[in-house]
Amino acid sequence: MTSPASGAPKLALIAGSGDLPIRIATRCEAEGRAVFIIRLAGFADEHLVRWPGEEFGMAEIGRILKAMKAEGCRAVCFAGYVNRPDFKTLKPDFKGATLLPGIVAAATKGDDALLRKILSVFEAEGYAVEGADDILGGEALPAGALGAVTPTPEQLADLKKALHVAEKSGELDIGQGAVVCDGLVLAVEAQEGTDEMLRRVAGLPADLRGAPGALKGALGKAPKPIQDLRVDMPVIGSTTVELAAAAGLAGIGGFAGRLIIIDHQALVEAADRLGLFVWGVAKAEKP
Numbered sequence: 516m517t518s519p520a521s522g523a524p525k526l527a528l529i530a531g532s533g534d535l536p537i538r539i540a541t542r543c544e545a546e547g548r549a550v551f552i553i554r555l556a557g558f559a560d561e562h563l564v565r566w567p568g569e570e571f572g573m574a575e576i577g578r579i580l581k582a583m584k585a586e587g588c589r590a591v592c593f594a595g596y597v598n599r600p601d602f603k604t605l606k607p608d609f610k611g612a613t614l615l616p617g618i619v620a621a622a623t624k625g626d627d628a629l630l631r632k633i634l635s636v637f638e639a640e641g642y643a644v645e646g647a648d649d650i651l652g653g654e655a656l657p658a659g660a661l662g663a664v665t666p667t668p669e670q671l672a673d674l675k676k677a678l679h680v681a682e683k684s685g686e687l688d689i690g691q692g693a694v695v696c697d698g699l700v701l702a703v704e705a706q707e708g709t710d711e712m713l714r715r716v717a718g719l720p721a722d723l724r725g726a727p728g729a730l731k732g733a734l735g736k737a738p739k740p741i742q743d744l745r746v747d748m749p750v751i752g753s754t755t756v757e758l759a760a761a762a763g764l765a766g767i768g769g770f771a772g773r774l775i776i777i778d779h780q781a782l783v784e785a786a787d788r789l790g791l792f793v794w795g796v797a798k799a800e801k802p
Contacts, residue, residue, distance in 0.1 A: 523546075523548045523590075524588070524589035524590045524643070525548075525549040525550070525551065525586065525587050525588045525589060525590070526543060526548060526549070526550045526551070526588060526590050526591070526592055526645065526650075527550075527551050527553055527583045527586070527588035527590070527591045527592070527642070528540060528543075528550055528551070528552050528553065528568075528591075528592050528594060529553040529555065529579070529591060529592070529593045529594070530552055530553060530554055530555060530558075530559040530560070530563055530568075530594060530595050531555055531558040531559065531593075531594065531595025531596050531597035532558045532559065532560060532595050532596045532597070533560070533595045533596050533750070533777075534560075534752060534777045534778070535594045535595050535647055535750055535775070535777060536552070536559065536560065536563060536594045536595045537560060537562060537563065538651060538654075538777055538778070539592060539594050539647055539650050539651065540552060540563065540566050542650055542651055542652075543650070544566070549587075550566060550567070551566075551567055551568055551569075551582070551583070551586040551588055552566050552567065552568025552569075553568065553569070553571055553579055553582070553583075554568055554569065554570040554571070555570075555571065555572075555573055555595075555597060556570050556571065556572050556573070558595065558596070558597050558598075559595065560595075567586075569582055572605070572606055572607075573597070573605060574605040574606060574607035574608070574611040574612075574615065575606075575607065575608045575611055576607070576608065576610045576611040576614055576636065577608040577609055577610025577611060578608050578610075580610065580637075580640055583642070588642070589641075589642065589643065590642060590643040590644070590645050591637050591642045591643070591644055591645070592644070592645045592646070592647060592650060593630075593633075593634075593644075593746045594647045596708065598706075599622070599629075599706065602615070602618075602619050602622070614636060617632060618632055618633065628688075630746050634746060644746075646746070646748060647748060647775060648748050648775055651775065654775060654776045654777075654779060655771075655772045655773070655774065655775055655776065656751075656768070656769050656770075656771055656772070656773070656774040656775075656776055656793075656795040657771055657772075657795050658771035658795045658796070658797050659771075659794065659795055660792060660793070660794060661776075661779075661782070661783060661786070661793040661794070661795065662782075662783045662786040662787050662791075662792065662793050663786075663787045664766065664786060664787065664790060664791060664792040664793075665792060665794075666733070666765065666766055666768075666792045666794055667765075669697075669731075670731065670732075670733055670765045670766060670792065671733075671794065672698070673695045673696060673697070673698065673731075673732050673733040673765075674695075674733035674735050674766065674767075674768045674794060674796065675735075675796060676695045676698065676700075676735075677692075677693045677694060677695040677700075677733050677734060677735030678693075678735035678736075678737050678768070678769065678770065678796060679735075680693035680695065680700055680703060680735070681693040681703075681704070681735050681736060681737040682737050682739075682740060684703050684704070685737060685738065685739030685740055686739070686740055688739060689703065689704075689705055690703060690704030690705050690706075690712075691704055691709070691736050691737060691738060691739060691749045692704035692709050692712060692734060692735065692736045692737075692749070693734075693735055694712065694713070694716050694732060694733070694734050694735075694762070694764065695732060695733060695735070696723065696724050696725065696731055696732025696733075696764070697731065697732065699723070701716050701719060701723060701724060701732065702715055702716050709734075709736065709751075709755060709758075710754065710755070710758055713734065713755070713758035713759055713761070713762050713764075714758065714761075714762075716762040716763075716764070717758070717761050717762040717763070721763075724762060724763040724764070725762075725763030725764060725765060726763045727760075727763070729763075730760070730763055730764060730765040730766075730790065730791065731763070731764070731765050732763070732764045732765060733764060733765060733766050733767060733768060734755070734759050734764055734766075734767040734768075735767075735768060735769060736749040736750075736751060736767070736768075736769045736774055737749065737769055737770055737773065737774075738770075738773055748773070748774070748775050749769060749773070749774050749775065750774070750775045750776075750777055751767060751769070751774060751775075751776060751777065751782065751793075752776070752777030752778055752781070752782055753777075753778060753781040753782045753784070753785040755767060755782075756782060756785040756786050756789060756791055756793070757785060757789070759791060760789040760790075760791055764791070765791060765792060766786075766791045766792030766793060766794060767791065767792075767793055767794075768792070768793060768794035768795060768796060769795065769796070770795070770796055770797075771795035771796065771797055772795075774795070
C-alpha cells in the first residue's frame with residue numbers, strides 16, 4: 516500500500532521511548548504518509564495513541580508481523596529507546612518463540628549484533644527498513660555552529676576528543692557518547708544512556724568540570740562504527756542541552772550528518788539561552 520499524498524509506502528513505526536517516534540509520526544502526518552504505530556509495551560510514549568496503532572509486547576513478533584501485513588505496511592522504522600530485556604521474563608508468541616534462541620545468541624555478541632538480527636527478521640519478511648534520519652530529512656546535525664555560540668579552540672579540542680573516545684567505545688559496542696573536560700575523560704556512556712551519563716557528570720567534584728558562568732568541556736555523541744545506521748542513530752534534543760548545562764559543560768556536538776536533532780528550534784533556543792555551543796564536526800577532521 517502506498518500513501519496517496521506522499522507516494523511513499525505505508526510505514527510501520529516500531530516505537531520505543533523518547534521523543535523520536537513522535538517526531539517521525541508527526542513528519543509522516545505532515546507529508547501525508549500513512550503510518551501504523553507498533554507501540555512497545557512499557558516503553559512507547561502515551562502520546563503516540565493519537566495515530567493508528569496497537570500495543571505489543573517486545574517478543575510478540577508474530578502478532579507484530581501479522582498486524583503490519585493486515586495494515587498494508589511495506590516499510591518499517593525502529594525508533595526510540597528500549598532497554599535490553601531480561602529474556603527469561605519475555606512472553607513470546609509462537610513466532611517469537613521460534614526466533615528467540617537466535618535473538619538470544621545474537622545478544623551475547625552485543626547490542627549491534629542483536630539489532631542486526633532483529634532487522635534481518637523484518638527484511639526476510641520483505642519489509643524495507645528505513646532509518647529515522649531518512650524519514651526526518653534535514654534534521655541531522657549540520658557542520659559548524661547550530662545556534663549563536665561558537666566553541667573556543669580548547670572547547671572544540673575537548674569535543675573532538677570526546678567524539679574520538681565515543682567512537683573507540685563504540686568499536687567495543689559499549690555506547691555512543693563521552694564527556695571530556697580540559698582533555699580529561701569524565702565519562703563514557705554505557706547502558707544507562709546519555710541523560711544518566713550527564714547526571715553522573717553533574718555529580719562529579721566541581722574542580723573536574725565547569726560551573727554556571729564558567730562552563731567548560733563537551734559532550735560528544737557518535738554512532739558506533741559497527742552499527743547499522745538505519746537503527747539507533749544517536750540523538751540530541753533540548754533535554755540534552757539542559758542536562759549538559761547542569762553538568763557544567765560548554766557544549767555538545769557530533770559528526771555532521773550523523774546525529775539526529777529532536778525539535779531543532781527548541782534545541783537552539785535552549786542552547787542560546789544557556790550559553791552552550793552545539794557543533795557539527797566534519798568527519799574528516801581529526802581530534
